[in-house]
Amino acid sequence: MTPVNRPPVRVGVFGLLGSGNLGNDGSLEAVLGHLRTAHPEAVVDALCGGPEAVTARFGIPATRLHWYRGEYRTASRTGAVAAKAVGKLLDPFRTAAWVRRHDVVIVPGMGVLEATLPLRPWGFPYALFLLCASGRLSGTPVALVSVGAAGIRRRSTRTLVRWSARLAAYRSYRDAPSRDAMRAMGVDTSRDEVYPDLAFSLPSPPAGEPLGPAGRAGPPTGTVCVGVMAFHGSNDDRARAGEIHRRYLDGTIRFVRTLVGEGRTVRLLTGDGVDAPVVAAILDAVESPLVTAAEVTSLADLMKETAAADTVVATRYHNLICALKAGTPTLALTYATKSEALMDRMGLGAYCHSAREVDADRLLEQFRALEQHAAELRGTLAERNLVAARQVGQQFTALTAALFPAAAPDRAHDQAPIHAQTQAHAHDLREAQ
Structure with missing residues (x-):
């Protein structure tokens, strides 16, 4: 079978996307832009927080991340508590079924390995763990791409985050402190790289005129x-x-x-x-x-x-x-x-x-x-932005090499580079908690 006759690669994207956070959606936009340019044949869909918003804006099919719609609202009434509990029982099966339908799953950027803002362990950390565990069990590589991480004190959250990272097939971080934090939490980061945030790959706007009080372009006003x-x-x-x-x-x-x-x-x-x-x-x-x-x-x-x-x-x-x-x-x-x-x-x-x-x-x-020092700083930023854009390009090149090898037609052969990497982490599965 020639490469032309192979079925298109099925790519899933995962995260709190379409939920109102512009940074998260910007990371998704960056990855979709890369996929549409470098892998136009890929079939992409999402498992995310706001499926309707993701479909409307990005034009890809999307499935709700949690069975229970009120997952991130505090449950005080008996019915809400019961519904949330049912969701915790159903979500492992929903997540596993979704993961199995894909050749690879990408978690695009975001601070998915941190708790720098208020976070409950059985919310997103649990969802991420289900994703990574499902990927390992089904043989579908899960890639954490230029993600953020930070030290976590709460034991339950730290445990879920650590095992999510260990079970992922590919990891890269948006800064060195993120990689250091995962190493401190017991994750082998010797093969993990650091690249700038994915948003640095998005188009830059032309320099504009300062905005007046009503938001209209006008003469400089020190905005x-x-x-x-x-x-x-x-x-x-x-x-x-x-x-x-x-x-x-x-x-x-x-x-x-x-x-x-x-x-x-x-x-x-x-x-x-x-x-x-x-x-x-x-x-x-x-x-x-x-x-x-x-x-x-x-x-x-x-x-x-x-x-x-x-x-x-x-x-x-x-x-x-x-x-x-x-x-x-x-x-x-x-x-x-x-x-x-x-x-x-x-x-x-x-x-x-x-x-x-x-x-x-x-x-x-x-x-x-x-x-x-504004004039001097503008010059510094111009130089640093060129470097950041080049490094994000290197990230996408590394991602392509890991997840889209243009080798043999069968899925097992295609994913050999990823599985070689995951074998390096296989001992983690046998470690006691």
């Missing part, structure tokens, strides 16, 4: 984009989540109010639907026509906004990526090592401020320094 987040700390901060959020919000409001007092135009950016209350709180507190909220539905929208700004101050990880990729001097309100690693990679490591301890005076001082 500052401020990316906000419904930030309540990490999974380990639940006891003081309210205090952390109040401090973050109060500091951000003071910062925005000072900029407005100087006649600066401020554009508020989000990265997830849950951020809307933070935007509303800032608009109510500042009450100025100089402060407006951008309507963004994709990373492309975020990049256009940040490209049109003079400077950016942002919290969400993919807000930072969009601003840096657009070449705009950026100050990061960091809540996890991934943000600090990203800023270091892009040459702006000096411009980080803790989102947990927002000090408006100190933040303003750092912001002034950012503006003073």
Whole structure:
């Protein structure tokens, strides 16, 4: 049988996609762009959080990740608790059946191996474990591509994440601290590589004119984009989540109010639907026509906004990526090592401020320094973006070599490179927990 007569490769993509997080959907967009360019014959579908949204936007069939639609809502009534329990029993069979229908499954980017935001072990960590275990049992390779990871204190979550990583056939990370975290959790990372976030492969917008108060193009006005987040700390901060959020919000409001007092135009950016209350709180507190909220539905929208700004101050990880990729001097309100690693990679490591301890005076001082060095930083970002784009291209080349070998027609032979890699990790299955 010749390669022309072989059936098309069946590729599944998996994750909290279509659920309102622009960063997650941006990672999916990057992988789909690669598949459509390098492997146009591939048949692609998704197992994801928001199947309707994924199908509408990306044009691929999609299946709901969990049997129970209210998986990520707190179950208080008896019926909801019972339905969630039933879902936990059915999801292993649903996941296994979906995985078996594919030649390979890709988890595109995202922080799937971390708990830097509040996370329940029996939500997504459990779903990821089911995916990776199903892949190992059925012989379908599961690839974790440029994913984020971080140390996890909670034993149940850490166990699920560790075994998910061990059972995956291919792993790469979006930064070195992610690989270090998995090594510290007992995963053999000797064959795992580090590449930039997949979003660096997305098209960059042309440099735009600064946006006026109503979002219209106009003469330079010193526009500052401020990316906000419904930030309540990490999974380990639940006891003081309210205090952390109040401090973050109060500091951000003071910062925005000072900029407005100087006649600066401020554009508020989000990265997830849950951020809307933070935007509303800032608009109510500042009450100025100089402060407006951008309507963004994709990373492309975020990049256009940040490209049109003079400077950016942002919290969400993919807000930072969009601003840096657009070449705009950026100050990061960091809540996890991934943000600090990203800023270091892009040459702006000096411009980080803790989102947990927002000090408006100190933040303003750092912001002034950012503006003073803006021209120099734009040059640095231009150079670093070229490097990042080249490295993401290398990631896709490595992914193709591992998952799409153009050798013999039968599936077992085609997947030999992947199975050779997974055999190196086979001893993990025999280790005691």
